[in-house]
Amino acid sequence: MTAAFLNRVGRRLLGAVVFGAALGIWEAWARSEPSFLFPPVTAVLERAWQVWPTTDFLTSVAASLERLAAGYALGAGIGIAAGLLMGSLRAARRTLEPLVEFLRAVPPVAIVPAVIVVLGLGNGMRIAVIAFAVCFPVLVNTVEGVRAVAPETRDTAAMLHLGLAETIFRIYLPAALPSIVAGLRVALSIGVIMVVISEFVGASDGIGHYILFQQSQFNVPEMYGGILFLGLLGYVLNRLFLLVEDHLLSWHFRAAGEPTR
Amino acid sequence: MKQANLVGWLFVVLVTGLLEVGVRLFELRDSVPAPSAVLRALAEGVSSGTLSGEVGTTLESYAEGLGLAIAAGIVLGLVIGSSRTLLEASSIVIEFLRPIPAVALIPLAIMVFGLGLPMRRFVIAYAALWPILINTLYGARGADRLLHDVARTSGVTGLGRLVSVTFPAALPSIATGIRVSASLALLVGVTAELVTGTEGIGSYMQRQQLAYQLPELYAAIVVTGFLGYAINVALRRAERHFLFWVGEGRLAR
Numbered sequence: 001m002t003a004a005f006l007n008r009v010g011r012r013l014l015g016a017v018v019f020g021a022a023l024g025i026w027e028a029w030a031r032s033e034p035s036f037l038f039p040p041v042t043a044v045l046e047r048a049w050q051v052w053p054t055t056d057f058l059t060s061v062a063a064s065l066e067r068l069a070a071g072y073a074l075g076a077g078i079g080i081a082a083g084l085l086m087g088s089l090r091a092a093r094r095t096l097e098p099l100v101e102f103l104r105a106v107p108p109v110a111i112v113p114a115v116i117v118v119l120g121l122g123n124g125m126r127i128a129v130i131a132f133a134v135c136f137p138v139l140v141n142t143v144e145g146v147r148a149v150a151p152e153t154r155d156t157a158a159m160l161h162l163g164l165a166e167t168i169f170r171i172y173l174p175a176a177l178p179s180i181v182a183g184l185r186v187a188l189s190i191g192v193i194m195v196v197i198s199e200f201v202g203a204s205d206g207i208g209h210y211i212l213f214q215q216s217q218f219n220v221p222e223m224y225g226g227i228l229f230l231g232l233l234g235y236v237l238n239r240l241f242l243l244v245e246d247h248l249l250s251w252h253f254r255a256a257g258e259p260t261r
Numbered sequence: 262m263k264q265a266n267l268v269g270w271l272f273v274v275l276v277t278g279l280l281e282v283g284v285r286l287f288e289l290r291d292s293v294p295a296p297s298a299v300l301r302a303l304a305e306g307v308s309s310g311t312l313s314g315e316v317g318t319t320l321e322s323y324a325e326g327l328g329l330a331i332a333a334g335i336v337l338g339l340v341i342g343s344s345r346t347l348l349e350a351s352s353i354v355i356e357f358l359r360p361i362p363a364v365a366l367i368p369l370a371i372m373v374f375g376l377g378l379p380m381r382r383f384v385i386a387y388a389a390l391w392p393i394l395i396n397t398l399y400g401a402r403g404a405d406r407l408l409h410d411v412a413r414t415s416g417v418t419g420l421g422r423l424v425s426v427t428f429p430a431a432l433p434s435i436a437t438g439i440r441v442s443a444s445l446a447l448l449v450g451v452t453a454e455l456v457t458g459t460e461g462i463g464s465y466m467q468r469q470q471l472a473y474q475l476p477e478l479y480a481a482i483v484v485t486g487f488l489g490y491a492i493n494v495a496l497r498r499a500e501r502h503f504l505f506w507v508g509e510g511r512l513a514r
Binding site (some may be wrong): 009011012014015016017018019022025036070091094095096097099101103105106107108109110111113114117118122188192193195197201207208211212214215222223224226227228230231232234235238258 | 265266268269270272273276293322345349350351352353354356357358359360361363364365366368370371372373422442444446448451452455456462463466467468469473475478479481482485486487489490492
């Protein structure tokens with residue numbers, strides 16, 4: 001029990017105290033001056049406690065997660081594949097670069113109306129726009145990861161007469177993995193954003209639809225509950241990702257001398 | 262140092278040409294407009310001022326929201342980041358608010374601020390605040406202790422140290438945050454316009470989709486893409502200009 005340790009615990013507690021105080025002030029303020037738009041924290045939590053375990057809500061969550069999983073897998077797959085190709089072949093990079101640079105500058109929500117025209121208002125549209133948004137951060141990071149491979153390593157591969165496929169899968173992919181994973185993590189939070197956006201238009205389920213629907217019904221505590229759930233979901237997904245990352249990249253962190261997180 | 266990428270641009274032309282032929286051959290006009298029709302709509306939209314007007318509206322709320330976020334993010338980040346106590350005190354509040362996607366706040370913001378400009382200003386600022394704040398925090402934390410000590414022994418007081426030591430040290434990190442925020446803010450701004458359907462390029466797209474005016478819809482998408490591209494390029498240029506002391510390698514991305 002050194003002073004430094006106590007100090008550290010005290011600092012940790014400080015964060016919790018400030019957070020609790022902020023909630024307390026909100027609660028007291030909302031109770032003393034009842035406002036339709038800012039319900040007390042306890043009212044929001046109470047409704048969340050009632051609503052979250054219902055099948056209705058859980059079905060919506062499942063629908064959102066399904067879209068996220070499908071769109072994320074599709075977008076990440078395309079991003080990694082195209083990124084490996086562009087990273088390892090100069091010709092492919094030169095050819096695709098302007099097109100990719102333009103497409104990735106388009107805010108992904110802008111393609112939503114166009115995709116609706118082609119794919120309608122179903123799951124296909126939602127998955128497509130999620131995949132579109134997820135694809136680019138993964139692609140860019142993959143290209144960067146591959147290009148950062150040391151020239152000596154490239155030369156060694158050439159000297160050993162490794163074929164293109166072998167070079168990509170045995171050298172570029174593992175070497176670029178830390179960078180790819182970093183891109184995948186950015187893409188995950190973008191994916192969550194796109195799930196919500198895609199469910200704002202013409203959806204009948206999903207968390208995005210839930211929030212918008214509760215708003216249209218003026219169920220304010222329910223709406224806050226939906227937003228809160230989304231925040232928690234984003235947090236949990238990020239934590240899970242870090243776990244997988246630690247597992248997947250333990251060799252890299254060890255080699256780089258970084259402590260495992 | 263970077264010559265024009267002829268092959269790449271030829272490829273863009275090739276893809277556009279193939280699309281034109283494909284749309285005409287297979288009569289896909291009902292789902293995808295021919296690029297020539299999009300170009301015509303683009304020229305018309307720009308010359309008549311409809312498209313440029315909507316872009317102006319979008320840019321107005323975008324610039325205001327982003328500006329607000331930059332100012333608030335840098336000030337908060339520097340103040341919080343320069344004190345361990347403040348950093349710990351705010352840690353859980355920040356960790357709690359950060360993962361909430363700003364787009365999820367659009368319905369709430371509509372209830373509070375209505376459908377107009379203040380609502381968009383708010384959601385854009387909220388979305389853009391987090392990357393800037395977090396990066397400023399990191400940058401301020403990473404400031405060289407030695408510089409601080411030198412400033413302290415030279416008699417530079419708290420606020421002076423914040424402005425003349427912590428701020429410049431955090432600048433590269435702040436710039437990264439602004440770059441991330443800039444594209445996020447555009448995404449959230451266009452989404453807010455699309456959801457409310459009142460004004461701006463997002464609502465213009467929605468109207469064109471509902472009216473089934475596909476060339477006009479695609480022209481708006483192209484314009485939005487150029488807007489995003491121009492913002493990226495402008496920020497990268499500005500970064501290189503103002504942060505000339507940071508290695509080129511770091512800024513290349």
